[in-house]
Amino acid sequence: MKSYRKELWFHLKGRRAFLNVTPEVEEALAESGIREGLALVNAMHITASVFINDDESGLHQDYEEWLETLAPHAPTARYRHNQTGEDNADAHLKRQVMGREVVVAVTNGRLDFGPWEQIFYGEFDGGRRKRVLVKIIGE
Amino acid sequence: MKSYRKELWFHLKGRRAFLNVTPEVEEALAESGIREGLALVNAMHITASVFINDDESGLHQDYEEWLETLAPHAPTARYRHNQTGEDNADAHLKRQVMGREVVVAVTNGRLDFGPWEQIFYGEFDGGRRKRVLVKIIGE
Amino acid sequence: MKSYRKELWFHLKGRRAFLNVTPEVEEALAESGIREGLALVNAMHITASVFINDDESGLHQDYEEWLETLAPHAPTARYRHNQTGEDNADAHLKRQVMGREVVVAVTNGRLDFGPWEQIFYGEFDGGRRKRVLVKIIGE
Numbered sequence: 001m002k003s004y005r006k007e008l009w010f011h012l013k014g015r016r017a018f019l020n021v022t023p024e025v026e027e028a029l030a031e032s033g034i035r036e037g038l039a040l041v042n043a044m045h046i047t048a049s050v051f052i053n054d055d056e057s058g059l060h061q062d063y064e065e066w067l068e069t070l071a072p073h074a075p076t077a078r079y080r081h082n083q084t085g086e087d088n089a090d091a092h093l094k095r096q097v098m099g100r101e102v103v104v105a106v107t108n109g110r111l112d113f114g115p116w117e118q119i120f121y122g123e124f125d126g127g128r129r130k131r132v133l134v135k136i137i138g139e
Numbered sequence: 140m141k142s143y144r145k146e147l148w149f150h151l152k153g154r155r156a157f158l159n160v161t162p163e164v165e166e167a168l169a170e171s172g173i174r175e176g177l178a179l180v181n182a183m184h185i186t187a188s189v190f191i192n193d194d195e196s197g198l199h200q201d202y203e204e205w206l207e208t209l210a211p212h213a214p215t216a217r218y219r220h221n222q223t224g225e226d227n228a229d230a231h232l233k234r235q236v237m238g239r240e241v242v243v244a245v246t247n248g249r250l251d252f253g254p255w256e257q258i259f260y261g262e263f264d265g266g267r268r269k270r271v272l273v274k275i276i277g278e
Numbered sequence: 279m280k281s282y283r284k285e286l287w288f289h290l291k292g293r294r295a296f297l298n299v300t301p302e303v304e305e306a307l308a309e310s311g312i313r314e315g316l317a318l319v320n321a322m323h324i325t326a327s328v329f330i331n332d333d334e335s336g337l338h339q340d341y342e343e344w345l346e347t348l349a350p351h352a353p354t355a356r357y358r359h360n361q362t363g364e365d366n367a368d369a370h371l372k373r374q375v376m377g378r379e380v381v382v383a384v385t386n387g388r389l390d391f392g393p394w395e396q397i398f399y400g401e402f403d404g405g406r407r408k409r410v411l412v413k414i415i416g417e
Binding site for chain 1: 210
């Protein structure tokens with residue numbers, strides 16, 4: 001069994017954004033030399049997500065508005081977590097809806113995807129450098 | 140390390156439905172010959188889910204109504220994604236709540252489940268043929 | 279390829295609670311002797327979650343209140359599932375938001391975590407003994 005590990009670093013300027021990281025994950029898979037196995041891609045921060053969906057900007061705006069409805073950023077005083085001096089409680093909630101990680105099959109050296117699947121980094125508390133972990137195991 | 144791959148195809152008539160796919164996944168596991176490892180089961184479409192919960196029709200109705208409350212299908216014009224000509228933006232949102240995939244332990248050649256765990260395909264934009272991927276790695 | 283399996287048992291008195299199980303998972307990893315691979319940690323019950331987030335009590339209260347807003351426990355008659363004699367339909371819904379499982383990379387014999395990642399068991403229908411499965415594969 002082979003294993004391969006890579007960190008992807010991002011610095012998104014705004015508070016919230018979605019970034020297609022599929023090319024970086026494909027590059028990591030090529031570097032790994034693994035042909036059959038599983039690839040784990042996870043946010044290393046608890047106010048961010050990794051998820052699979054469509055690379056369509058209208059949908060991303062829909063996600064943004066929908067998540068703000070489910071877990072609004074303001075007023076920040078509505079969240080007990082923000083009494084610690086943070087203002088990012090909503091980001092911890094949003095990340096639970098969108099998820100921490102994806103596990104993707106690796107087949108014939110490729111990410112084994114359906115027709116529209118793309119991997120996104122979802123940032124909910126940006127403005128600083130943050131990381132995604134890619135861990136691939138297989139043969 | 141062994142690996143095994145199988146696609147499960149479904150064509151659900153209505154827009155939304157839940158289908159118990161545990162027998163098909165168990166069959167795939169038996170075909171794989173893998174005794175110890177991990178099984179990934181994921182929707183290959185971004186308007187569908189694979190999740191684990193109870194095979195109880197009342198609960199499935201509760202999910203249906205709850206998801207419609209969280210992310211209503213209509214009016215379709217409320218979603219920017221639907222300006223692309225689609226009417227399935229709500230399906231992309233519902234799928235995030237229910238999840239894309241499950242990873243199940245394989246122990247002694249069986250899906251290593253608690254007492255009530257069953258695997259479901261959740262369709263949120265049906266009426267056409269769609270797929271679930273089963274990828275199993277182990278020995 | 280090595281594989282390792284362990285059940286963690288909990289008996290939380292109240293209906294809902296969050297419990298940090300990172301030390302138990304780390305202990306299981308040490309017992310496994312696995313240095314590189316993947317660790318699956320999943321609730322074996324369908325009214326409970328395993329998720330990764332922050333060990334901060336204010337945030338846990340925020341989760342508790344937020345989940346009650348998204349999927350209230352009462353009135354229990356609002357859910358069809360509760361016509362089966364159960365009163366835990368809300369727990370099946372809350373568990374979907376928080377997730378069934380996490381998959382964590384294992385690197386150099388350690389859980390490969392970002393700075394604040396901790397693994398929690400989320401109980402939404404407590405008052406009885408319930409289980410979490412840890413399955414680790416690798417070398």
